[in-house]
Amino acid sequence: MPTTPSAADDHRAVAGLFSDLVGTTVPLAWDNQSPVREWKARDVVGHLVEWFPGFLESGAGITLPAGPSAADDPVGAWRHHAAAVQAVLDDPTTAGKVLTNPHLGEVPLDQAIANFYTSDVFLHTWDLARATGQPVALDEDRCAAMLAGMEPMDEVLRQSGQYGPRIDVPAGADAQSRLMGFIGRDPQAWS
Numbered sequence: 001m002p003t004t005p006s007a008a009d010d011h012r013a014v015a016g017l018f019s020d021l022v023g024t025t026v027p028l029a030w031d032n033q034s035p036v037r038e039w040k041a042r043d044v045v046g047h048l049v050e051w052f053p054g055f056l057e058s059g060a061g062i063t064l065p066a067g068p069s070a071a072d073d074p075v076g077a078w079r080h081h082a083a084a085v086q087a088v089l090d091d092p093t094t095a096g097k098v099l100t101n102p103h104l105g106e107v108p109l110d111q112a113i114a115n116f117y118t119s120d121v122f123l124h125t126w127d128l129a130r131a132t133g134q135p136v137a138l139d140e141d142r143c144a145a146m147l148a149g150m151e152p153m154d155e156v157l158r159q160s161g162q163y164g165p166r167i168d169v170p171a172g173a174d175a176q177s178r179l180m181g182f183i184g185r186d187p188q189a190w191s
Contacts, residue, residue: 007110008089011118015082017136018048018125022078025132030074034131035185037164041131044124046070049081052117059099060109062088089113119146126180130190143175147182154182 005013022045030042039047046069053064067080088094089110097109104112122142129136150157157163164184169177177187 006089007114007118008086008094010114011086011089011121014118014122014125015086018121018128019078019082021125021128021132021134021136022075024134025075025128029132032131032133034127035180035190036127039127039131041128042070042074044128044131045074045078048121048124049077052081052085052120055101055116056088056099056113059101059112060097062097062109064088085113085117122146123179123183126176126185130185138176138179140175143179147175147179150179150182 025041030040032041033039034041034044036044049067049070056062056064064081064084067084068076070077094110095108098106099109099112100106101112107115122138123146125136126138128134154166158165163182167181167184167186169181169187173181173187180187
């Protein structure tokens with residue numbers, strides 16, 4: 001039976017794939033449209049480096065060091081941010097910390113990072129790849145597991161404003177396509 005990776009190892013792998021895409025994006029591609037209508041490629045990075053520090057600071061009292069702006073330096077912003085998050089997860093004291101949030105209650109910090117932040121990086125990896133014209137094949141098992149966990153919360157997720165309308169995908173589509181369709185991306189338009 002396979003073991004579940006630690007939150008630190010999971011982030012290292014997921015952020016590593018995102019980092020590979022960031023590192024191979026040609027400079028002009030940062031202004032390409034992403035699958036999220038309101039975002040260019042650089043905005044995908046901006047989203048990840050901007051929302052999480054406030055979540056972490058307000059919920060766990062941890063302040064990530066400020067880095068470059070994704071608007072000016074998406075590569076530097078991502079590398080700085082990913083390293084800072086990894087340092088939090090690699091810190092041996094993280095296992096004893098708790099994140100408190102009015103909507104979530106108290107959650108072990110590493111679990112909160114894995115469930116909310118690392119999962120967000122995983123989803124937006126597809127967005128960045130599509131925006132920059134790079135191939136990406138997300139882990140099918142993880143896609144299927146995320147979709148299975150999100151489908152029962154369909155109405156709540158749509159009301160949050162964080163996801164667009166569900167996009168129908170062809171019968172028999174792979175888990176990655178089904179997951180992207182569920183969160184409001186059209187995998188056929190971005191293939």
